[in-house]
Amino acid sequence: xxxxxxxxxxxxxxxxxxxxxxxxxxxxxxxxxxxxxxxxxxxxxxxxxxxxxxxxxxxxxxxxxxxxxxxxxxxxxxxxxxxxxxxxxxxxxxxxxxxxxxxxxxxxxxxxxxxxxxxxxxxxxxxxxxxxxxxxxxxxxxxxxxxxxxxxxxxxxxxxxxxxxxxxxxxxxxxxxxxxxxxxxxxxxxxxxxxxxxxxxxxxxxxxxxxxxxxxxxxxxxxxxxxxxxxxxxxxxxxxxxxxxxxxxxxxxxxxxxxxxxxxxxxxxxxxxxxxxxxxxxxxxxxxxxxxxxxxxxxxxxxxxxxxxxxxxxxxxxxxxxxxxxxxxxxxxxxxxxxxxxxxxxxxxxxxxxxxxxxxxxxxxxxxxxxxxxxxxxxxxxxxxxxxxxxxxxxxxxxxxxxxxxxxxxxxxxxxxx
Amino acid sequence: xxxxxxxxxxxxxxxxxxxxxxxxxxxxxxxxxxxxxxxxxxxxxxxxxxxxxxxxxxxxxxxxxxxxxxxxxxxxxxxxxxxxxxxxxxxxxxxxxxxxxxxxxxxxxxxxxxxxxxxxxxxxxxxxxxxxxxxxxxxxxxxxxxxxxxxxxxxxxxxxxxxxxxxxxxxxxxxxxxxxxxxxxxxxxxxxxxxxxxxxxxxxxxxxxxxxxxxxxxxxxxxxxxxxxxxxxxxxxxxxxxxxxxxxxxxxxxxxxxxxxxxxxxxxxxxxxxxxxxxxxxxxxxxxxxxxxxxxxxxxxxxxxxxxxxxxxxxxxxxxxxxxxxxxxxxxxxxxxxxxxxxxxxxxxxxx
Numbered sequence: 001x002x003x004x005x006x007x008x009x010x011x012x013x014x015x016x017x018x019x020x021x022x023x024x025x026x027x028x029x030x031x032x033x034x035x036x037x038x039x040x041x042x043x044x045x046x047x048x049x050x051x052x053x054x055x056x057x058x059x060x061x062x063x064x065x066x067x068x069x070x071x072x073x074x075x076x077x078x079x080x081x082x083x084x085x086x087x088x089x090x091x092x093x094x095x096x097x098x099x100x101x102x103x104x105x106x107x108x109x110x111x112x113x114x115x116x117x118x119x120x121x122x123x124x125x126x127x128x129x130x131x132x133x134x135x136x137x138x139x140x141x142x143x144x145x146x147x148x149x150x151x152x153x154x155x156x157x158x159x160x161x162x163x164x165x166x167x168x169x170x171x172x173x174x175x176x177x178x179x180x181x182x183x184x185x186x187x188x189x190x191x192x193x194x195x196x197x198x199x200x201x202x203x204x205x206x207x208x209x210x211x212x213x214x215x216x217x218x219x220x221x222x223x224x225x226x227x228x229x230x231x232x233x234x235x236x237x238x239x240x241x242x243x244x245x246x247x248x249x250x251x252x253x254x255x256x257x258x259x260x261x262x263x264x265x266x267x268x269x270x271x272x273x274x275x276x277x278x279x280x281x282x283x284x285x286x287x288x289x290x291x292x293x294x295x296x297x298x299x300x301x302x303x304x305x306x307x308x309x310x311x312x313x314x315x316x317x318x319x320x321x322x323x324x325x326x327x328x329x330x331x332x333x334x335x336x337x338x339x340x341x342x343x344x345x346x347x348x349x350x351x352x353x354x355x356x357x358x359x360x361x362x363x364x365x366x367x368x369x370x371x372x373x374x375x376x377x378x379x380x381x382x383x384x385x386x387x388x389x390x391x392x393x394x395x396x397x398x399x400x401x402x403x404x405x406x407x408x409x410x411x412x413x414x415x416x417x418x
Numbered sequence: 419x420x421x422x423x424x425x426x427x428x429x430x431x432x433x434x435x436x437x438x439x440x441x442x443x444x445x446x447x448x449x450x451x452x453x454x455x456x457x458x459x460x461x462x463x464x465x466x467x468x469x470x471x472x473x474x475x476x477x478x479x480x481x482x483x484x485x486x487x488x489x490x491x492x493x494x495x496x497x498x499x500x501x502x503x504x505x506x507x508x509x510x511x512x513x514x515x516x517x518x519x520x521x522x523x524x525x526x527x528x529x530x531x532x533x534x535x536x537x538x539x540x541x542x543x544x545x546x547x548x549x550x551x552x553x554x555x556x557x558x559x560x561x562x563x564x565x566x567x568x569x570x571x572x573x574x575x576x577x578x579x580x581x582x583x584x585x586x587x588x589x590x591x592x593x594x595x596x597x598x599x600x601x602x603x604x605x606x607x608x609x610x611x612x613x614x615x616x617x618x619x620x621x622x623x624x625x626x627x628x629x630x631x632x633x634x635x636x637x638x639x640x641x642x643x644x645x646x647x648x649x650x651x652x653x654x655x656x657x658x659x660x661x662x663x664x665x666x667x668x669x670x671x672x673x674x675x676x677x678x679x680x681x682x683x684x685x686x687x688x689x690x691x692x693x694x695x696x697x698x699x700x701x702x703x704x705x706x707x708x709x710x711x712x713x714x715x716x717x718x719x720x721x722x723x724x725x726x727x728x729x730x731x732x733x734x735x736x737x738x739x740x741x742x743x744x745x746x747x748x749x750x751x752x753x754x755x756x757x758x759x760x761x762x763x764x765x766x767x768x769x770x
Contacts, residue, residue, distance in 0.1 A: 058684055060584045194739060221739035225690045227680045230468045231722045232738035235730075238456050251586060254682055262607055264460065285586045285682050 031348045034358030037136040039114050043353035046087035048110065049339065050137070052103040052118035052128065054095040058251035061281045061325040063093070063120045066142055068320055069329035070117055072312065073336035075319075081340060082347055082355055089113065093124040095249065096195075096224065100124025101131065108135035114357055115139065115339045117332060121249075121276075122146030122197040125161065133160030136359035138366055140339055140387075141165060142332030145275065146196040147204065150384040160363050162381055164335040164374065165328060166298060166390030168197070168247075171274060172204025174392040175296040178415040179205075179243050180212040182394075183270055189218040189241035191232070191256060193248045201247040201274055217241045226252055229259045237265030247274030247296075254285025261289050270294065278327040278395070278411075280402035290400040294414070297327050298376070299391040301408035305330070309375050323405060331388070334374035338387070342366045433754060440751055443732065450731020457726060463604045465723045471610040471679060473718020474617030478672035479695035480702070480710035481624060482544070482665025488641040488705035489661050492560065495567040496547050498692020499574035500666050504540030505673030506578055506683045508532045509587050516590030525594040529674075537670035543574065544666025545659060553655070571692075579685040586684045589677045613675045620671050621711050624664065628707060633660055641705070697745065701752055703759025712760055720748050 029038035041047055051070055053063030067090060074086050089110065091103035100119055107113055108131050116132055116139035119125045125144045132139050134157070141149075141163040149158065150167060179185045188209055192198035199221075206216045217239030220232055233256070236244065244266070246256050253273055260266045271293040273282070278297040283290050302310055309330060316324055342365035347357045369387060372379040377389025395411035404410055451457075457465075479501050486494045512532045515521045521528040551570045555563045595612060598605040628634040639647040640657045648654050676691065677683060694717060702713025724744035729737035752760060 056579070056584050057686055058586050219736060221736035223739055223742060226741075227676075227682075227690075228468060228472050228722065231465055231726065231741075234457075234461055234464050234468075235726055235738065238461070251682060251684070254586070254588070255680060258681060264464070264605070281586055284588050287588055287591060287681060 030350045030354065030356040032356040032358045032361070034360045036358070036360040036363070039112065039357045039359065041084055041112075041114075041355040041357070044084070046085045047081050047114055047343070047355070048087045048089060048112045049336075050089040050091065050107040050110070050113045050116040050118075052091045052093045052100070052107060052116060052120075052124065052139075054099070054120045054124070055090070055092045057094060058281070058285075059095040059121070059249055059276075061250075061279050062095070062143065062276075062328070065279075065324050065326035065329045066118075066120060066332040068316065068324070069142065069332035070336045072315060072319070072329075073333045073340070075315075076337070077340060081343060082349070083353070084355060091118075093119045093121070093128065095121040095124065097123050097127050100126070100128035104128035104131035108132055108137060111135075113137055114343065115362060117142065117335055117339065119144060120328075121195065122149060122200070123195040125149055126196050129161040130155075130157035133157060136160075138162070138359070138363040140335040140366065142335040143275075143328035144197070145171060146200040148196055148200060150382070150386045152384060154384055158385070162366055162385035162387055164331045164338065164376065164379060164387050166388045166392060167386050168201040168204055170390040171247075171296050171392045172201050173208050174394065174416070175201075175245060175247075175272065175274065176205050176208035176212060176214075178294070178296070178394040179245070179270075179272070180209060180214055182415045183243060185214065185243040185270065187215050187217050187239070187241045188243040188245060189216065189220065189236045189239060191220045191222060191236070191244070191246040191248065193222050193224050193226075193252055195224070195249075197276065198246075198248045202245065205245050205247070222248070222252060222256075224249070224252065227255055229255045230263055233260055233263040233266060237263055240265065241269055243270040243272060245272045245274075247276060249276045250279060250282045250285050253277045253282055254287075257286035257293065258289045272296070272394075275327050278407075279325055280323075280405035281325060283397070283400050283402040283405065286400070288400055290397050293397050295395045295397065295411060296392060297395060297407075298331070299393040299413060300327060300330070301393075301413055304391050304393075304413075305375060305377075312375055325405075327407070330375045334372075334376050334379060337374065338366065338369055338372055338379065341372065342369070437751070437754060440747065444728050447728040447731035450733070451727055452731070454731065456730065460604060462723075465726060466719060467606055467610055467614075469719035469722030470715060471613045471718070472722065473698075473715035474613050475672050475676050475679070475691065475714075476695045476698045476718055477711045477714025478617055478620055478668045478675070479691055480698040480714045481621070481668045481707065483696050483699040484702070484704055484707060484710040485637075485661050485665050487699070488707075489637065489644075489658060490552070490556075490563075492552070492563045493567065493696065494547075494552075494665070495564070495692070495696075496551070496570040496574055497544075497665065497669060498688030498690075498695070499571050499578075500540050500544045500547070500688070501669040501673050501676075501691060501695075502683075502685065502688030503543040503574065503578060503673075504536035504538075504666075504670035505677045505687070506582055506587070506685065507539040508536035508674065509589060509677070509683050510582075511535050512589050512677070513587075516592075521590060521592050525592050529592065533671065533674050536674045537667045540670030540673060541663050541666035544662045544669070547574070548659065548662040553658075575685050575688070582685065584685065586682050588681045589683065591681075592678075595678060609678050613679055616671065616675060620668060624668065625707060627664070633657070637661060694745075697749055701749055701759055703761040706759065706761050709759055709761035716760070717745055717748075721745050724748070 055063045093099045093103040122144045138160040145168045190202040192202040275297040346361040369381045379387045381387040393413040394415040398410045515528045698713035698717045702709025725737035
């Protein structure tokens with residue numbers, strides 16, 4: 001008898017795991033009825049947001065930068081939303097799939113979390129965002145750029161996922177155009193590290209470059225954590241590429257940059273990375289070998305983003321005592337404000353001053369964002385969660401001195417010309 | 419007889435089939451690669467040298483695993499962190515020497531100082547781990563020190579993260595070691611010459627120490643039988659300390675060689691080389707010093723040459739992503755053919 005009961009419990013548990021939150025039926029709590037669930041925030045209690053960013057390991061600067069963007073946005077609100085204090089929970093997502101799963105699971109276990117901000121790396125979001133949405137938590141990323149996350153045929157498990165960062169369909173195109181037109185390159189090679197971000201971006205680059213009429217001599221891959229790139233670079237050198245595009249991360253990117261110059265046949269090859277390398281930490285990792293290389297990344301120069309970004313930057317420096325160490329603080333700042341605006345739109349109060357937020361309603365309000373005036377541009381979300389107003393440029397690295405990192409001057413945007 | 423046959427048909431047939439399959443794949447891939455003629459002789463030479471340099475570093479780390487295993491029958495999983503601690507600490511000295519110009523004016527003196535610091539720190543950390551984490555557990559069941567070792571590994575990683583930060587640091591370039599040297603029509607990077615020569619010297623020195631000195635003889639005696647060695651008047655605790663110190667020193671040297679070749683150091687840098695070096699020790703036959711050297715070199719070369727030689731010919735795109743697959747397939751193959759590693763685990767009489 002007991003066994004049968006156990007079996008039934010297990011079967012029900014499995015069934016609950018298998019179907020999404022929407023199958024649970026509408027929930028009514030206070031004045032709000034919602035198909036997915038309702039968060040009740042008692043009077044005086046905090047509205048809880050969760051950040052899942054990489055804050056340890058070689059890519060820590062990417063996530064730390066974004067957490068600061070969130071803090072600045074919370075500061076804008078004076079730390080309060082709808083008369084509740086805002087509380088931010090931070091999880092470390094590690095810039096890999098395992099870290100993403102861990103962070104998302106920890107956030108999903110907290111029933112008070114209204115919305116999440118993250119992740120940093122696309123590899124975290126691919127397995128992590130479905131875990132959050134299964135718990136009814138919508139997440140907005142300020143730096144995931146992999147095309148799969150917002151592709152037209154994305155799985156239903158990503159229903160609760162949006163981003164304010166650009167889609168790499170855009171970045172890969174700009175990078176390929178830069179190689180073909182500005183550098184007059186006809187033979188190029190790519191390296192990715194198997195992560196959704198790097199693989200997606202390298203593939204977009206290769207596809208566009210071929211369409212333009214160029215030849216892709218090799219589409220190589222390494223593994224995260226690799227240090228000896230000389231063998232793979234030797235293999236790439238057999239195809240005599242004029243340009244090498246490696247949209248990977250800081251540690252491995254540093255090794256490729258240093259070692260490319262030591263491999264026979266690549267001494268004059270143009271080196272080019274992407275926004276995952278757009279950080280002073282990369283210059284530390286790559287050393288003087290980074291001098292003269294190119295990086296595709298969002299345009300953070302004053303001409304592109306205007307005075308509002310300048311003021312944000314000023315506050316950033318005052319509050320944290322240094323320049324932003326990566327490229328996505330502004331996108332994450334915008335993501336946080338987008339969430340605030342959506343919460344303000346859907347939250348309902350009862351007579352006692354308790355606040356109720358419908359999870360499905362919050363998700364729908366975020367997807368309905370139109371002409372949102374952010375620091376990174378005017379944001380409008382598509383049906384698959386792309387909200388960015390992408391401004392991608394190619395930067396040239398001049399001094400390769402991490403202490404002189406100053407996007408706009410060094411590295412300086414060189415393409416497209418203004 | 420029939421029972422014997424029945425047993426043979428199932429597991430053995432599968433194993434033989436597997437061996438045959440891998441060997442055929444390797445041969446087919448190699449033939450395809452060589453026929454395609456994509457790589458020149460210089461490039462093959464480069465692959466081998468890259469592999470040997472990487473393998474020399476693996477071998478030096480593997481020595482620490484294998485010596486400790488030989489004596490205590492335990493895997494010191496914190497050894498990767500011993501390697502990290504020396505290189506990471508010496509980074510600060512290297513940067514200071516680089517900024518003050520010593521590394522350019524007197525590169526060898528500067529490097530010797532950096533090396534000395536790295537060896538000192540790695541040795542100290544190895545001894546500390548032995549004293550705090552392993553000695554109190556000497557009589558505990560074998561699994562206990564293994565778990566402690568993993569704990570010590572995490573503890574060290576995050577201690578150094580707290581001390582020096584989570585970001586990446588990079589050693590300065592030393593002008594003396596930039597560039598290449600010509601050897602009989604081929605060129606080798608100077609850093610790789612330094613790595614190969616230093617690693618070879620270290621290994622020979624260590625081998626001679628273990629085979630020719632009194633302490634070395636005592637180490638071998640303890641490895642053979644701790645209790646009998648103690649009865650013969652050997653201070654077993656002291657010998658274990660010496661073993662950890664030697665392993666730590668070798669890891670310190672490996673750390674600096676790694677820093678010369680790859681420049682980057684961070685708190686997590688010991689993890690992957692540690693795993694690879696452990697693999698190398700198992701490949702060569704764990705507990706066996708020449709085995710660790712051979713295993714390290716073998717692993718390094720297979721990682722470097724393997725993807726190009728075996729996989730290119732099979733028409734696999736981006737073969738270098740599969741470098742670890744090749745390395746671990748080789749491990750499986752070696753262990754199928756020789757379950758105790760290339761040189762064997764227990765060489766009772768002549769074990770080094």
